[in-house]
Amino acid sequence: MDLELRHFRILLAIAEAGSLTKAAAALMLSQPAMTTQLRRIEASFGQPLFERSVRGVAPTRAGELVISHARDAVTSADRIRSYRLRPTADLEPVTVGGCSGPLMGHLTLHLPAALSNPVSFVQFVSTGELLGRVGDGTIDAGCLVDLDGFGAAPAEDVLVDVIGLEPVAVILPAGHPLAGKERIALASLAEETWLLPPNDPGCDDYGALADACGTAGFTPRISPHRIGDLSILCDLVAQGIGLTLAQGSARAREGVVMRRLAGDPLLGRHLLALHRASPLIGARPLLLDLARDAFAARCAKRD
Numbered sequence: 001m002d003l004e005l006r007h008f009r010i011l012l013a014i015a016e017a018g019s020l021t022k023a024a025a026a027l028m029l030s031q032p033a034m035t036t037q038l039r040r041i042e043a044s045f046g047q048p049l050f051e052r053s054v055r056g057v058a059p060t061r062a063g064e065l066v067i068s069h070a071r072d073a074v075t076s077a078d079r080i081r082s083y084r085l086r087p088t089a090d091l092e093p094v095t096v097g098g099c100s101g102p103l104m105g106h107l108t109l110h111l112p113a114a115l116s117n118p119v120s121f122v123q124f125v126s127t128g129e130l131l132g133r134v135g136d137g138t139i140d141a142g143c144l145v146d147l148d149g150f151g152a153a154p155a156e157d158v159l160v161d162v163i164g165l166e167p168v169a170v171i172l173p174a175g176h177p178l179a180g181k182e183r184i185a186l187a188s189l190a191e192e193t194w195l196l197p198p199n200d201p202g203c204d205d206y207g208a209l210a211d212a213c214g215t216a217g218f219t220p221r222i223s224p225h226r227i228g229d230l231s232i233l234c235d236l237v238a239q240g241i242g243l244t245l246a247q248g249s250a251r252a253r254e255g256v257v258m259r260r261l262a263g264d265p266l267l268g269r270h271l272l273a274l275h276r277a278s279p280l281i282g283a284r285p286l287l288l289d290l291a292r293d294a295f296a297a298r299c300a301k302r303d
Contacts, residue, residue, distance in 0.1 A: 006296045008070035018056040093118040094140045103143035106294030128202030140278040146203035148267040157276045164295040167248040168266035169258040183262045190218035193242035197228040212265040
């Protein structure tokens with residue numbers, strides 16, 4: 001595992017709190033997520049960084065050394081972030097667009113404080129429309145989600161960074177015979193009807209599902225409904241109209257359950273798109289840092 005700034009913050013929070021529970025609360029993570037993250041960090045070093053006892057946790061000798069360097073890294077990063085970046089001399093207003101996913105919400109909270117430029121945010125329903133608006137320069141940056149291997153190619157002048165990959169989950173009625181399984185083989189859903197969102201030129205949802213189902217040995221039966229609102233989709237699933245797909249860390253609604261597919265045959269890509277001529281191009285490292293923080297927090301909640 002490649003260590004990132006968020007991992008250093010976790011180590012510092014644990015060292016300061018002397019408790020995984022208190023550190024988890026300080027970082028707004030669940031204790032299981034905190035424990036999982038610490039286990040992965042320690043595995044990357046090949047040795048324990050904290051000693052556990054009934055009184056809490058304390059750094060090992062190796063942990064003290066790592067924490068010392070982590071503190072320097074975090075202090076330097078915070079000092080850099082404290083500078084208000086000026087992509088243009090005349091403080092040109094900038095606009096950031098977003099679709100579903102965690103990235104836009106995180107940028108909405110943190111980007112205005114890091115930029116001198118006035119920032120506005122616009123939500124889009126269609127990934128294709130958002131990507132097109134970044135391409136023609138009417139939106140300076142965009143946060144979007146597509147399906148790995150089935151997203152649209154960006155315009156030549158648009159830089160697209162993959163922030164992370166997230167397994168796609170299936171949403172079933174709570175009373176479905178397979179609802180009790182932790183993972184569900186896609187082949188076991190061959191007789192089901194699938195509810196998909198409206199056609200989106202930025203992401204071929206049908207093509208992705210058909211490809212995964214074809215590999216599993218069947219052709220999916222698709223409902224004529226085309227609905228993008230997850231709440232409405234969950235209502236239809238709960239009533240037995242069909243099944244649907246969602247990002248793996250989405251929140252399940254009443255009457256339905258979300259389950260990972262065995263082998264994760266479908267992956268969502270969380271992306272940051274930026275036009276080369278955008279006034280935000282100088283702030284690209286900051287945007288990527290904030291987007292990765294948002295994705296990491298989402299994954300921690302899922303774990």
